[in-house]
Amino acid sequence: MEALQQIWQGSGLYQVTGDQIVMLGVCLGLLYLGIVRQFEPLLLIPIGFGGLLSNIPGAEIATGDGLLHLAYVVGIETGAFPLVIFMGVGALTDFGPLLANPRTLFLGAAAQFGIFATLLGALGLTELGLMNFSVREAAAIGIIGGADGPTAIYVAGQLAPDLLGAIAVAAYSYMALVPLIQPPIMKALTTEAERRTQMVQLREVAKAERILFPLLLILLVAMLLPSAAPLIGMLAFGNLMRECGVVERLSDTTQNALINIVTIFLGLAVGSKLQAEEFLVPSTLGILILGMIAFAIGTASGVLMGKLLNRLSSQPINPLIGAAGVSAVPMAARVVNKVGLDANPQNILLMHAMGPNVAGVIGSAVAAGIMIMFTS
Amino acid sequence: MEALQQIWQGSGLYQVTGDQIVMLGVCLGLLYLGIVRQFEPLLLIPIGFGGLLSNIPGAEIATGDGLLHLAYVVGIETGAFPLVIFMGVGALTDFGPLLANPRTLFLGAAAQFGIFATLLGALGLTELGLMNFSVREAAAIGIIGGADGPTAIYVAGQLAPDLLGAIAVAAYSYMALVPLIQPPIMKALTTEAERRTQMVQLREVAKAERILFPLLLILLVAMLLPSAAPLIGMLAFGNLMRECGVVERLSDTTQNALINIVTIFLGLAVGSKLQAEEFLVPSTLGILILGMIAFAIGTASGVLMGKLLNRLSSQPINPLIGAAGVSAVPMAARVVNKVGLDANPQNILLMHAMGPNVAGVIGSAVAAGIMIMFTS
Amino acid sequence: MEALQQIWQGSGLYQVTGDQIVMLGVCLGLLYLGIVRQFEPLLLIPIGFGGLLSNIPGAEIATGDGLLHLAYVVGIETGAFPLVIFMGVGALTDFGPLLANPRTLFLGAAAQFGIFATLLGALGLTELGLMNFSVREAAAIGIIGGADGPTAIYVAGQLAPDLLGAIAVAAYSYMALVPLIQPPIMKALTTEAERRTQMVQLREVAKAERILFPLLLILLVAMLLPSAAPLIGMLAFGNLMRECGVVERLSDTTQNALINIVTIFLGLAVGSKLQAEEFLVPSTLGILILGMIAFAIGTASGVLMGKLLNRLSSQPINPLIGAAGVSAVPMAARVVNKVGLDANPQNILLMHAMGPNVAGVIGSAVAAGIMIMFTS
Amino acid sequence: MIDQGLTLMLVGMGTVFVFLTILIVATSAMSEIVRRMTPAPIDRDPTADEVAAITAAIAQHRRQRT
Amino acid sequence: MIDQGLTLMLVGMGTVFVFLTILIVATSAMSEIVRRMTPAPIDRDPTADEVAAITAAIAQHRRQRT
Amino acid sequence: MIDQGLTLMLVGMGTVFVFLTILIVATSAMSEIVRRMTPAPIDRDPTADEVAAITAAIAQHRRQRT
Numbered sequence A, B, C: 001m002e003a004l005q006q007i008w009q010g011s012g013l014y015q016v017t018g019d020q021i022v023m024l025g026v027c028l029g030l031l032y033l034g035i036v037r038q039f040e041p042l043l044l045i046p047i048g049f050g051g052l053l054s055n056i057p058g059a060e061i062a063t064g065d066g067l068l069h070l071a072y073v074v075g076i077e078t079g080a081f082p083l084v085i086f087m088g089v090g091a092l093t094d095f096g097p098l099l100a101n102p103r104t105l106f107l108g109a110a111a112q113f114g115i116f117a118t119l120l121g122a123l124g125l126t127e128l129g130l131m132n133f134s135v136r137e138a139a140a141i142g143i144i145g146g147a148d149g150p151t152a153i154y155v156a157g158q159l160a161p162d163l164l165g166a167i168a169v170a171a172y173s174y175m176a177l178v179p180l181i182q183p184p185i186m187k188a189l190t191t192e193a194e195r196r197t198q199m200v201q202l203r204e205v206a207k208a209e210r211i212l213f214p215l216l217l218i219l220l221v222a223m224l225l226p227s228a229a230p231l232i233g234m235l236a237f238g239n240l241m242r243e244c245g246v247v248e249r250l251s252d253t254t255q256n257a258l259i260n261i262v263t264i265f266l267g268l269a270v271g272s273k274l275q276a277e278e279f280l281v282p283s284t285l286g287i288l289i290l291g292m293i294a295f296a297i298g299t300a301s302g303v304l305m306g307k308l309l310n311r312l313s314s315q316p317i318n319p320l321i322g323a324a325g326v327s328a329v330p331m332a333a334r335v336v337n338k339v340g341l342d343a344n345p346q347n348i349l350l351m352h353a354m355g356p357n358v359a360g361v362i363g364s365a366v367a368a369g370i371m372i373m374f375t376s
Numbered sequence D, E, F: 001m002i003d004q005g006l007t008l009m010l011v012g013m014g015t016v017f018v019f020l021t022i023l024i025v026a027t028s029a030m031s032e033i034v035r036r037m038t039p040a041p042i043d044r045d046p047t048a049d050e051v052a053a054i055t056a057a058i059a060q061h062r063r064q065r066t
């Protein structure tokens, strides 16, 4: 009888709290979004399942010696997982379109306005007494507007580990929601004629340019903004392995086995931050709302900068490609392409949008460096 | 001269103990079984070689800062390696046959009787003064009867790290010996007519069933037996990645690079527990004998449950498939198929035996959860 | 204004030291050698880029919690990375030519004279007051003459971590420079007639010999020189996985994903030792010069032993293959082949040179074991 | 200690059976629901009968055209 | 705190723009240098015009031979 | 210290040579044993001579049949 009682008291049915039930539902929702709606499945499935495991009452998978907590300590507290993912992103990124048209870096710069506006918004909510975010936390929340998962996780791990779960979920969810969030904003800010603008074909980029670009990038960061060096450095290293042409085996492994392994454990480790007691707090709601606003503002600033560039430039620039400046690679570029095609069936913007798209990755890593420098 | 003396005193010839020579022989024997007899080579070769390295006098590879000891501390003490392997097993497992005929879960349940009978046997030997096992140790020994390597290593790492070497060696050796151990028991407990029984073809299983099953499994574990959640959770996660169809790159890496890397280091780390002073103790002999008994009892219970199900069921069930309930995937299912073919050349039982086979994996993980809950 | 000042004081331009600028140049030079000249690109590119990151003023990537410092602590201080690389080397090495002609092991032995002569040279420079190397440091420097990257890094990590950066850079640079360093020495020490010597075709090697060789090797090390067991053990384990034919999936992963992942992080971690304050010291210059001498002496001893063997042997031995005894696999064997072809266009020495080439790997691991035993 | 072992055996086997029985019930229910919600499986291979029927239909269609 | 946020926003966006502007200038300069040093790109695909020209030349050559 | 270096050099090179000599002996013995126990290597390619002989035999066989 005592043994049966022990089983009963050890069971989830006995121990579970209402909050945990809510979180199990939320995690099943993330899995639904990943599997059925195919929203960023590579991250939402590990995060969702990790969250499921973390809310099993009494299992202690996400605390103490549990595997997910170990993954968090080893990979996220140290910053290693997001940095390795960034190396993989570098190995997977073709900077060719950016090199063919470097001015698109302005679009990647403008779209970072979402980051800083959201930082301000988070501090404003605190001033109004609605939320209670420190400057470090506000900075980490703002980075959601960078639309770049590993950057957001890296910054949150450094500046606001308590908010990491909500920030990561917001970042990946909104990146997945780009096809829903961006088009209305893009259409509201452009005229039909602007959306119809066709752009001249991109020039070819020499192999030497591709090899020198990551070196140039890291040297500039070294001289001007060393606090962005870890993120930009790993991105540049991955890209150099890709482009230099003499270490294909390292580049292949980085693009496949290595990034996949780290993605799995990064996702599970992020999931360990979805425990009910940490996640079901008012600030999570604030983060989700602020993150959405960050995305919207970033998109708008990108498009407006696109309009400005179009006026100033001798060659036509379709302002839609500014929306790709938030990053969310390659989803945002595809959305731009689709909205452009809707206005003009001859208008293939995909490659033109890849320039601001990868510029957005650099832009938000630079913004992350600024945040880290000023708040730590 | 002093230098020559130092070389001589540092040499293995000078330092080696008789026990180490015995263990070098045992490890060469494990390598022989793995390479020449092809008994579970993926594990016995790393374990055997790891044991070889661990018994080199004075090399300190399996102690202190030695690589094998580090692998043990990082991967087995934490439980990480067996859990990651279980994720890989999940990604490699097709639960289709189980879903087509869920009643075969009863066979996977019955075969776990070997586990608990052996636990009792270990405690009995202690009572008789022949051995000296604690309840935790007896539980870890019993799990050998689960015929599931990572489960046995996980439980031993948690409950009885001192016995881990012997338990792992016993588990993998007996899993390899399934083609020798099981057929006589299967034949003794069944009639020729029973063995000839043909089963109706399994129905097709929808993709949605495959995707929902791992989620159902982990939610039931969460509600009923959270102590089994780490093992079952990783199994379910691996299987969800396999079946959901939207994260092929993660699933591929889990099934290949990741499980292979972890298998190598798991094997070497287990090998570090084959050091003479730890392995050449009376309890090892007890473990080897008890493990063999556990296997035999598990096989017998599975077959007897098969006979019972056959009586109770409207559709014919070949009782041989009960023997696959011990797990030892996929060896036990192949043995069932072979014994079935011997009795009736038209009798293809392989897919029917895969159901209880994977049920046995779940069953022993559940039993492991019970052991951990009651003894820690 | 204060914020702008903070940015300026945090910038690289403000913080950079002259030494760091020199080191950034040195690292760009290593990248140039790797990418454009294709000198050992698999190592020089990660090392060079790691060095770049480590000399970014204020970025702290190679210190404290920085990723490169973590990689160093986890992988090099423990010895794990070079040992895993050695396992990969074992899985990639074909010992067939060595088994077909075991006497070539003498060539691999002779070429290690470079190691010990350099050790003596380093101590001599210290005696003369020109340098200040301890015996442990001198031993680590000598190992550069082994022409084997992971062995040099392993020994330096154990005996002289402060010199690791310079030793690794010297080892890989000179391995890359083999086509320039070796031919003049080879030609100076041999007559035209000797270089023209053709050798009889190698016999076929049975599968059983290939499987037994790594076991024989580790057992001999266990009995005679246990301090070489970590290095030789991992080499033998990798080779056993390769040759046994029953664990292809482990062997494939070891030869690809695993060795590639570890190579990347080994390189970055070595790069963390290229920080200006550690690298730009007089001893680095001493190490670079001594390393070059070690290579030259090793090459010369190998060739001279080749001449001796040719005299003593009934079958002709081209003394050029002695130069391959330094290891630097497979570059040195290719150089031998080329110099042989220059003297006699019918003279294909490649396979004959592979014997001493892999013998050199064993020889320098044995020498490493001796160094570690006598100095720690 | 034997007592503890006996208890563990009884409770353990009981729990294993109860858990797996519930899993059987839940799995069967889940499968039933899935099958009701997706009436016609669309991605299965045609059966031998269906192949025969389709072949015959095509053959007849061709005959009629010529 | 709002003040700190405003400063951070101004300085932050300013730094992002300044940095990326410098990157544009540096990248353009680098590309220009690379293109001057490697006058004729040799591994590009032929353009449609060139394909047409080559095809025509081959056709004429064949006609002359026959 | 030079003394220590000299000792290390002598003992070191000596050990390397002794170890590798023993390895040569052991390897040769192992190979000899393996080759005695497996008299006919079965999976090697036929030599040129053997190919010639087999070809001739087949040709003759065909001639005889016709």
Ligand code: NA
Binding pocket: A145, A146, A147, A148, A325, A326, A327, A328, A360, A361, A362, A363, A364, A365
């Ligand atoms: Na961005």
Ligand code: NA
Binding pocket: B145, B146, B147, B148, B325, B326, B327, B328, B360, B361, B362, B363, B364, B365
């Ligand atoms: Na089992």
Ligand code: NA
Binding pocket: C145, C146, C147, C148, C325, C326, C327, C328, C360, C361, C362, C363, C364, C365
């Ligand atoms: Na060597």
